[in-house]
Amino acid sequence: MNIDMIEDAAARLKGKARRTPLLSSPFLDEIAGRRVLVKPECLQHTGSFKFRGAHAAISALPAEMRAKGVLAYSSGNHAQGVALAARMHGIPAVIVMPNDAPAIKLANTRALGAEVVEYDRPGGEDREAIGERLAAERGLTLIRPYDEPQVIAGQGTVGLEIAEQAAECGVSEAEVLVPCGGGGLSAGIALALEARAPAMRVRPVEPAGWDDTRRSLEAGRIEPVPPGAPVSLCDAIVTPAPGRLTFPILKRLAGPGLAVTDEDALRAMAAAFARLKIVAEPGGAVALAAALFRPEAASGETVIAVVSGGNVDAALFIRALERHGSRV
Amino acid sequence: MNIDMIEDAAARLKGKARRTPLLSSPFLDEIAGRRVLVKPECLQHTGSFKFRGAHAAISALPAEMRAKGVLAYSSGNHAQGVALAARMHGIPAVIVMPNDAPAIKLANTRALGAEVVEYDRPGGEDREAIGERLAAERGLTLIRPYDEPQVIAGQGTVGLEIAEQAAECGVSEAEVLVPCGGGGLSAGIALALEARAPAMRVRPVEPAGWDDTRRSLEAGRIEPVPPGAPVSLCDAIVTPAPGRLTFPILKRLAGPGLAVTDEDALRAMAAAFARLKIVAEPGGAVALAAALFRPEAASGETVIAVVSGGNVDAALFIRALERHGSRV
Numbered sequence: 001m002n003i004d005m006i007e008d009a010a011a012r013l014k015g016k017a018r019r020t021p022l023l024s025s026p027f028l029d030e031i032a033g034r035r036v037l038v039k040p041e042c043l044q045h046t047g048s049f050k051f052r053g054a055h056a057a058i059s060a061l062p063a064e065m066r067a068k069g070v071l072a073y074s075s076g077n078h079a080q081g082v083a084l085a086a087r088m089h090g091i092p093a094v095i096v097m098p099n100d101a102p103a104i105k106l107a108n109t110r111a112l113g114a115e116v117v118e119y120d121r122p123g124g125e126d127r128e129a130i131g132e133r134l135a136a137e138r139g140l141t142l143i144r145p146y147d148e149p150q151v152i153a154g155q156g157t158v159g160l161e162i163a164e165q166a167a168e169c170g171v172s173e174a175e176v177l178v179p180c181g182g183g184g185l186s187a188g189i190a191l192a193l194e195a196r197a198p199a200m201r202v203r204p205v206e207p208a209g210w211d212d213t214r215r216s217l218e219a220g221r222i223e224p225v226p227p228g229a230p231v232s233l234c235d236a237i238v239t240p241a242p243g244r245l246t247f248p249i250l251k252r253l254a255g256p257g258l259a260v261t262d263e264d265a266l267r268a269m270a271a272a273f274a275r276l277k278i279v280a281e282p283g284g285a286v287a288l289a290a291a292l293f294r295p296e297a298a299s300g301e302t303v304i305a306v307v308s309g310g311n312v313d314a315a316l317f318i319r320a321l322e323r324h325g326s327r328v
Numbered sequence: 329m330n331i332d333m334i335e336d337a338a339a340r341l342k343g344k345a346r347r348t349p350l351l352s353s354p355f356l357d358e359i360a361g362r363r364v365l366v367k368p369e370c371l372q373h374t375g376s377f378k379f380r381g382a383h384a385a386i387s388a389l390p391a392e393m394r395a396k397g398v399l400a401y402s403s404g405n406h407a408q409g410v411a412l413a414a415r416m417h418g419i420p421a422v423i424v425m426p427n428d429a430p431a432i433k434l435a436n437t438r439a440l441g442a443e444v445v446e447y448d449r450p451g452g453e454d455r456e457a458i459g460e461r462l463a464a465e466r467g468l469t470l471i472r473p474y475d476e477p478q479v480i481a482g483q484g485t486v487g488l489e490i491a492e493q494a495a496e497c498g499v500s501e502a503e504v505l506v507p508c509g510g511g512g513l514s515a516g517i518a519l520a521l522e523a524r525a526p527a528m529r530v531r532p533v534e535p536a537g538w539d540d541t542r543r544s545l546e547a548g549r550i551e552p553v554p555p556g557a558p559v560s561l562c563d564a565i566v567t568p569a570p571g572r573l574t575f576p577i578l579k580r581l582a583g584p585g586l587a588v589t590d591e592d593a594l595r596a597m598a599a600a601f602a603r604l605k606i607v608a609e610p611g612g613a614v615a616l617a618a619a620l621f622r623p624e625a626a627s628g629e630t631v632i633a634v635v636s637g638g639n640v641d642a643a644l645f646i647r648a649l650e651r652h653g654s655r656v
Contacts (some may be wrong), residue, residue: 015496021349023371026412027439042605043351084354104602111355168343273645274432277370277638279605310605314653317601318646325642 001149001249003195006156006188009056013157016088017052018044022165025275031292035302037169038288039162040278042310046112048236048284049158049185049308050074050081050145056154057143058085066091071140073097073127076105077236077309078145083114094140096131102235104313146184147243155185159192162304166197171302173199177258177287179308180204180213181237183246189306190253202254203298205287207234207262213242213250214257222247233262233316236283236309258297264289269317270324272307279317284309329477329577331523334484334516337384341485344416345380346372350493353603359620363630365497366616367490368606370638374440376564376612377486377513377636378402378409378473384482385471386413394419399468401425401455404433405564405637406473411442422468424459430563432641474512475571483513487520490632494525499630501527505615507636508532508541508585509565511574517634518581530582531626533615535562535590541570541578542585550575561590561644564611564637586625592617597645598652600635607645612637 023038041049058070069092072082079095086093093114097106098121110116117134119125135142144151162176176193178186183204190202204213209230215223224241232238242250265282268289272280280288284307290297291305351366369377386398397420400410407423414421421442425434426449438444445462447453463470472479490504504521506514511532518530532541537558544551552569560566570578593610596617600608608616612635618625619633 018349018351021346021371023346027436040605043349047605108355270642273607273642277368277375277607279601279607314598314601314649318649318653321642321646325646 001152001191003191005149005153006160006192009150009153010157010160012059013052013055013154016055017157019161020044022169023276023278027275028271028292031271032303033295034300036291037166037171037302037304038276039158039304039306040276041158041306041308042278042280042284046080046084047309047311048077048081049155050077051084052157053151053154053184054078054081054143055085055088057148057150058089060150061141065141068139068141069093070143071096071131071135072143072145073131074145076101077311079105079109079114080112082143083109083112087113094134096127096134098127102311102313105311146182147245149245152184152188152246154188156188156192158185158306159189160196162189163193163196166304172197174300174302174304175203175298176200176304176306177203177205177290177298178306179237179283179286180206180257181239183213183242183250185306185308186254187246187249190249194253203256203258204250204254205258205260205290206237207232207265207283207286208259210234210238211257211259212240214259216242216247217250217255217257220251234265234283234286236281237286258290258294260286260289260294264293266320267324268292269320273321273325278307279310279312280307281309281312329480329519331519333477333481334488334520337478337481338485338488340387341380341383341482344383345485347489348372350497351604355603356599356620359599360631361623362628364619365494365499365630365632366604367486367632367634368604369486369634369636370606370608370612374408374412375637375639376405376409377483378405379412380485381479381482381512382406382409382471383413383416385476385478386417388478389469393469396467396469397421398471399424399459399463400471400473401459402473404429405639407433407437407442408440410471411437411440415441422462424455424462426455430639430641433639474510475573477573480512480516480574482516484516484520486513486634487517488524490517491521491524494632500525502628502630502632503531503626504528504632504634505531505533505586505618505626506634507565507611507614508534509567511541511570511578513634513636514582515574515577518577522581532578532582532585533618534565534585534587535560535593535611535614536587538566539585539587540568542587544570544575545578545583545585548579562593562611562614564609565614586618586622588614588617588622592621594648595652596620597648601649602653606635607638607640608635609637609640
């Protein structure tokens with residue numbers, strides 16, 4: 001993994017992925033006590049950054065292999081990213097999804113033309129085993145959600161844009177708070193910033209109870225989430241452990257990690273609604289939550305927060321606004 | 329009024345106003361039956377396009393005049409735009425606002441550093457008379473919300489961006505649906521497109537019952553809203569008549585006008601939430617509503633809809649999602 005792979009991914013994504021803007025609000029600056037710049041990847045195609053990695057990986061495949069189609073297992077956002085990227089390439093996509101994923105994510109993935117295979121997550125079925133069997137049977141190429149160099153490279157294009165857009169705002173030094181599941185987005189951004197904005201540092205942010213990356217960075221080795229972790233609203237980023245490819249990158253370049261409560265994620269969703277006019281999902285809002293409500297955990301004059309996705313059901317968004325909408 | 333004024337405004341706004349992206353979703357294309365491109369000015373500073381015109385007008389004032397401060401009367405979005413633009417210039421701003429404006433708009437305008445003078449709109453007080461008196465007393469310069477060449481030029485920068493961004497998508501020919509109150513945004517965009525994308529045409533969109541511009545374009549002369557018009561949720565664009573400067577521009581370059589119901593505006597807000605991950609206010613959503621739910625009223629392969637603002641109270645946004653959130 002190096003900056004050239006990220007630049008190559010950016011070249012393939014040009015005109016395909018959306019260049020999301022860098023947003024800000026004096027009201028958010030006041031809450032955080034420092035300047036807050038927000039990279040809203042909820043405005044990306046399919047409503048999350050995942051489209052970048054999916055498109056980067058699919059576009060990097062040899063043509064003959066790509067033509068047979070791709071497969072992904074995903075709680076939702078990666079699924080939509082792979083489905084749209086596959087459709088753009090005119091190839092089949094099969095997505096293995098948990099049967100308890102948010103309804104909007106299942107429906108959207110199907111509507112984007114993918115074949116959805118549901119598995120019984122609460123019942124303990126193993127999505128990786130199902131995915132690998134399907135891939136073998138049909139000659140599909142598995143597009144892993146994060147532990148895949150081309151996916152990390154694609155997510156890294158977010159970091160290239162942050163470096164450029166922050167420089168346009170006169171900012172070269174900042175902590176960059178990134179919602180973290182398996183670590184693909186955090187690792188990709190960290191690699192991009194190492195080359196293009198070396199005075200910036202990635203701080204992975206996770207949901208309380210699912211802070212395996214935070215604990216792993218502290219321990220210096222992969223520490224999975226222990227059994228019996230609480231249910232989190234942040235479905236997009238509840239992964240059991242950092243990846244085998246992503247963790248070494250994060251260990252070298254990122255941290256310390258942060259964890260925020262579901263309640264603070266909802267509060268950040270309400271703040272993003274009121275002050276930025278964007279829709280964030282709970283898992284997508286954890287970095288903004290840390291920037292706004294854990295200011296003591298960051299340092300520097302400016303903090304940059306990535307809002308990684310916005311695929312949230314209306315009912316849950318209403319809940320965030322009802323609880324926090326009049327107080328942010 | 330000509331394209332040079334708009335280009336000059338764009339040069340003054342560079343690095344000050346946000347270049348909003350051009351968004352799209354295959355789900356919206358399916359509803360409309362054609363390609364839909366959305367220009368989300370809700371992502372502009374202060375949550376609406378009004379910042380552009382306010383900054384363009386204030387930055388065009390002679391320095392000595394500007395230093396004394398500015399005044400505006402506004403139902404809300406123009407107020408916030410003037411307040412922030414004045415603060416950026418380090419000058420005082422006095423805003424005359426109706427006492428029944430949405431709470432968020434009154435509070436935000438004060439928080440942006442402006443002095444707010446409330447007037448009794450339901451009681452029939454005349455905001456223009458109050459504004460002119462204050463301007464005379466304190467030496468303030470009145471920044472009109474739409475009937476002011478520099479304001480129209482500032483709003484026209486939206487049109488320059490649409491022309492450039494649509495060209496990047498391979499689109500040179502389209503109807504451009506624009507939420508219309510006094511007509512400053514519609515007129516500015518129309519002038520910009522005349523010069524930079526002559527195969528595009530502005531279609532002003534208004535709330536049902538407040539379709540003075542639609543009727544005026546049909547009649548060929550200014551036809552105000554008759555007394556007793558219904559209350560509309562689209563507070564940002566319920567103006568009694570097109571402007572004396574804006575109407576001749578619209579008559580020459582734009583139309584026919586369109587009108588949509590409040591219910592369709594709420595439905596478009598829910599669609600923008602689900603498919604674009606942006607927050608639109610009712611008045612800001614009327615053009616998207618027309619693009620999605622009045623497809624027979626537009627023509628061509630592509631329609632472009634401006635979402636002009638996103639300053640909506642949580643309670644009203646919840647109402648839009650409760651009514652339409654699961655069906656878009």
